[in-house]
Amino acid sequence: MSAAIGMEVLKTKGRKIWLVVAVMMAVQLLWAGWAISNKDANDLVQGWMFFLYQFPMLNCIIMPVIAAVVASRLSDVEHKGQTFKLLETIIPAQRIFAAKFIWGSIYMLGAALGQLAIMIGMGFVLHFGGPVPWGALASYLFFTLVVSLTIYIFQQGVSMFVANQMVPMTLGLIGGFIGLFSMFFPQGLQKLILWSYYGVLMQVGMNWDQTTRATDFYWTAIDWSGLGLILVFFVLIYGIGRILFVRKEV
Amino acid sequence: MLIRVLKAEMIKMRHSPVWLAFLLIPIIPAFMGTFNYLNNLGMLENQWYSLWTQHTIFTCYFFLPVLIGIYASYLFRLEHANHNWNAVMTAPVPITQVFMAKLMMGWLMVMLTQLWIGLLFIISGFLAGLAGPIPPELPVWLLFGALGGMVVCALQLCLSLVIRSFAVPVGIALMGGIAGLALLSQGYGIYFPYALITLGMRANDPAAPMSVGEISFLIACAAFIAGFCLFAITWLKRRDVVTG
Numbered sequence: 001m002s003a004a005i006g007m008e009v010l011k012t013k014g015r016k017i018w019l020v021v022a023v024m025m026a027v028q029l030l031w032a033g034w035a036i037s038n039k040d041a042n043d044l045v046q047g048w049m050f051f052l053y054q055f056p057m058l059n060c061i062i063m064p065v066i067a068a069v070v071a072s073r074l075s076d077v078e079h080k081g082q083t084f085k086l087l088e089t090i091i092p093a094q095r096i097f098a099a100k101f102i103w104g105s106i107y108m109l110g111a112a113l114g115q116l117a118i119m120i121g122m123g124f125v126l127h128f129g130g131p132v133p134w135g136a137l138a139s140y141l142f143f144t145l146v147v148s149l150t151i152y153i154f155q156q157g158v159s160m161f162v163a164n165q166m167v168p169m170t171l172g173l174i175g176g177f178i179g180l181f182s183m184f185f186p187q188g189l190q191k192l193i194l195w196s197y198y199g200v201l202m203q204v205g206m207n208w209d210q211t212t213r214a215t216d217f218y219w220t221a222i223d224w225s226g227l228g229l230i231l232v233f234f235v236l237i238y239g240i241g242r243i244l245f246v247r248k249e250v
Numbered sequence: 251m252l253i254r255v256l257k258a259e260m261i262k263m264r265h266s267p268v269w270l271a272f273l274l275i276p277i278i279p280a281f282m283g284t285f286n287y288l289n290n291l292g293m294l295e296n297q298w299y300s301l302w303t304q305h306t307i308f309t310c311y312f313f314l315p316v317l318i319g320i321y322a323s324y325l326f327r328l329e330h331a332n333h334n335w336n337a338v339m340t341a342p343v344p345i346t347q348v349f350m351a352k353l354m355m356g357w358l359m360v361m362l363t364q365l366w367i368g369l370l371f372i373i374s375g376f377l378a379g380l381a382g383p384i385p386p387e388l389p390v391w392l393l394f395g396a397l398g399g400m401v402v403c404a405l406q407l408c409l410s411l412v413i414r415s416f417a418v419p420v421g422i423a424l425m426g427g428i429a430g431l432a433l434l435s436q437g438y439g440i441y442f443p444y445a446l447i448t449l450g451m452r453a454n455d456p457a458a459p460m461s462v463g464e465i466s467f468l469i470a471c472a473a474f475i476a477g478f479c480l481f482a483i484t485w486l487k488r489r490d491v492v493t494g
Contacts, residue, residue, distance in 0.1 A: 020418055020421060023421075024421070024425060027425040030432055031428060034432040034436075061312065061424070062428075065420075065421050065424050065425075069418055069420075072415070073418070076417075080331070165415075166271070166323070166327070169320070169323075169417050170267075170270070170271050170275075170320065173316055173420070173424070174275065177278050177279075177282075177312065178278070180312075181278070181281075181285075184285065
């Protein structure tokens with residue numbers, strides 16, 4: 001397996017995939033800076049909660065795009081060179097699938113860690129109120145990673161299966177947009193949509209006073225059933241994707 | 251010659267799955283915007299104008315830049331595949347016309363998208379039970395939005411020319427759209443191509459005149475388009491193609 005992953009590392013060398021992740025993180029940093037810039041000292045007391053509410057919302061659209069781009073970059077190199085058949089003569093197909101997943105996951109982990117660094121960095125610089133909620137931040141990292149990897153494995157499956165990369169890219173974008181909009185959906189329906197789990201696993205809720213136009217954030221209970229469901233989705237999508245890829249005539 | 255190159259572009263786009271994105275993607279912000287409007291009738295009292303803000307808030311920042319990114323990536327997809335750049339560059343067609351044909355094809359798609367967005371807006375308004383006539387300014391909003399879209403199209407074509415990947419330029423388009431939201435709020439919209447769509451479509455306040463003035467907007471569009479065309483044509487003339 002390590003040889004297969006090593007090959008993926010070599011294939012992505014010079015393809016600037018980290019640059020894509022860095023650009024996405026820069027936009028997230030810009031957004032966070034813009035969102036927090038019009039907050040006064042009173043609002044900054046709830047700064048950590050504000051970020052733990054804002055970031056998952058933004059993730060609905062940003063992380064699916066990172067997943068789609070990374071999966072597409074790792075797969076289109078094989079489609080362009082028509083190398084799947086060659087690869088399968090030296091490595092079992094399921095190992096190729098696993099190696100691509102593991103290497104793609106590193107990029108998703110990098111993006112999630114980047115977000116966490118932005119949150120913590122801005123929190124310290126702007127002196128958010130109260131102690132740093134390390135537990136909530138760690139949970140945020142874990143939830144973001146679980147949802148992102150599930151979306152990534154979906155994207156990888158489609159990108160490896162369909163040579164025309166417009167299809168997975170469009171599917172990923174539509175999914176991301178529906179995920180963003182799903183925050184308006186009832187919870188039952190929300191849980192059927194892969195891209196909406198950033199919202200399902202949010203740890204912070206928001207009250208908005210229509211008359212004063214003031215916002216107030218509060219901690220919410222973690223939706224463990226939602227976490228269970230997304231893990232089931234992950235296993236299912238990984239299994240189906242792998243079976244389809246192994247059986248595919250390349 | 252340009253007509254013939256344009257015809258070749260049209261043949262390449264025939265039966266392409268990009269039309270599926272053209273049809274489906276604008277439906278999402280129309281649905282989201284109408285849903286949002288109907289849920290906030292207490293605050294959104296300006297009928298068609300309020301509905302327009304809800305439609306365009308999603309369209310301009312997220313959907314349209316991405317959709318144009320998909321169009322541009324698709325327009326260069328065939329050239330980047332196999333060794334087709336060799337065939338394109340050795341054909342007896344001036345480089346300028348190769349790029350201009352792609353740009354015109356992209357612009358045509360942008361204009362058709364704007365028409366589709368306008369139609370979806372009217373349908374949504376009637377379905378939402380809006381009384382009163384359709385805003386007479388609608389064609390102007392769509393036209394100026396199309397001009398902003400043309401700038402983004404020229405920029406995305408440059409990106410898709412340089413970056414030999416379908417996905418990366420589309421990702422950049424989305425990031426550009428989101429960054430446009432932040433820059434527009436700071437008053438720098440006219441200097442940022444992706445924010446021109448929002449400015450042109452009057453997404454923030456359709457009842458008011460354009461915040462930067464029509465002339466400034468048109469000058470910015472013309473300057474950006476000229477700059478991007480110059481870049482792409484120079485790139486094609488100076489750089490050796492990469493194939494495979």
